Amino acid sequence: MKKCFATMLVIMMMLSLVSCGQKPEETPAPQTTPAVSEPVASTTAPEIPAWKPTKTITLICPFNAGSTGDAFSRPFAEIMSKIAGVNVVVENMGGGSGSVGTNYMLSQPADGYTFSYHSNTGALTTAAGTAPFGVDDVLPLVNICSDYHVLSVLKDSPYKTLDDLVQAELDNPGSVRFGGAQVMGNNHLFALNMFRDAGFTAANYIPYDDGGSSALGLLGKNIDCLFSTASTVVGYIDSRDMRVLAYTLSDRIEAQGDAPTFAEEGFEHLNGYISFKGMFINPDCPQKVLDWYKDVTAQVCESKEWKEFIAKQGQIDTFMASDEFNAFYDDYVANATELFAAAT
Template sequence: MALMFNPKRRSVLATLAAAACAMPFAASAADNYPSKVITIIVPFSAGGTTDILARVIAQDLTRQLGQSVVVDNRAGAGGNIGGALAARAPADGYTLFMGTVGTHAINAALYKKMPFNPVKDFQPLSRVANVPNLLVANPNQPFRTVPELIAYAKAHPGQVNFGSSGSGSSIHLSGELFKMMTKTDMVHVPYKGSAPAVTDLLGNQIAIMFDNMPSAINHVRAGKLRPIAVTTAKRSPELPDVPTIAEAGVPGYEATSWFGMFTVAGTPKPVVDKLSAALAKSLASPEVRTKIKEQGGEVVSETPEQFAAFIQSESDKWAKVVKASGATAD
């Protein structure tokens, strides 16, 4: 009797065989992980908040994982240059990405063409911190309070420059929201990261910034920058004498930055689980929590699923703000 060839049955058997081979491979990947240096790509320049937080985490992950974790700064295009580089990396757990509200919740609404997909190209691990933005001015500027800034900007339309870490960053949109709510005409000056913007602010090349607190707070403490207000709904415990923008004269104003860790989409689940567990331990470490708090940040630790749901809600929120403000990428 002739044997009948069933291509469908052969396809099913091939699929089952491939799955059987993949399971021990995935387990092996986790067992041997990590066996070499892990890189965290930071999409902004060294010295800014994203960089500061990434280095705090990298130091502790090195201890947790027993392999060096290094930071690679790839600034530009509001975080899109670093994001695109990370998205193209092998999905093996050796490339991490320090994402922000800008890279993963704002840019998709701001840029007509994105070089990566914030959802499909990345595997969320956990949010790391929420950070207030701090409205700061060069001490040589003639205003000290929110009402004085508003009055000065209205008396000098187009003459008050505010810097940011890049178009579409939370620092930029904090300023756009302020302009919109106060009906003032101020000029946005984008930089490739917070650090170079702060340098020009210190040199009085720009008048103000709505900077992330970690990159500005030490300059405030040293008296090199004048704190005017924080962008959050509540005052910061690190600067309790500095009012919120809302209580200082702009009711309803609120803007918060957040930062989180990702790896590349398609990374084997056992490796993702190992990274997620190590990150959770780092964020529970008293030393890490103290360092983040000293920078004005609030530590946040989530599961990958919780972080993914949060990103979706933030994307919906900021898309509306971008549309209402008319902000565009330069």
């Protein structure tokens, strides 16, 4: 019996060992190589650091100290200094109807530390071919303000309306004595635009040295009517020694009472005709410099301080940012070039 039990125990142990030895092996997980991502090309251009001046900026006023250009350049520089956080100083450099100063600005390094003021005088000397630079040699930055133009007569003039004057000249070409400041200046261009739109064939334009002397010419009855900026004759209009037949703004303003605009009278080329003032720079400056100037000069013009200043000066807020002013400037020069060529 004991022998039989021992035999059975041995058999059970052997079966247990066999069972353990036949346990199936685990299948090892397949070995994989980690995927390596291919570099993806960036579609975003690297950001160009914004430019900011680190030293004094010079604003060239191409007219003498005490001039109209000087009177507008200095407050502009003062406000710009506050906004830019760097000193902006005005340097007067008169001569050549503003060409000397502008040419000097263009001769300086195109690094953003020199820019210039100019009025439409610069555009007119370019159109007349007397400037040492072309229309593409300067970049208009911003139109800071403008004066508009008026056609005035004496208070007792027989020409009660613009139509009276136009009809008199059409009926008898060359009979009306038109006057204004300078030849190939803004008043001359004003006159030529009117002559073209009115269909005058032999209109007589009498030039004076400046606005003041041309106003005296009308008061002295040496001319029958006067082409001028509104600011030139505002005192005479207020005193009622002169009256305005029409003016060049697109819409009527209270200051001109019942006088019509040229636009209302059908004068296409005098609709919005202005004597502009602006800031210019060398177009060869790096784009980031130009972008900074466009932004900062626009901020000056939009400031409350600047708006209050030009209002006191009797100027019209005709703010134009760089792109709009650039297109306006090119058209202005092209129109003046055509009319001046026809007049010579």
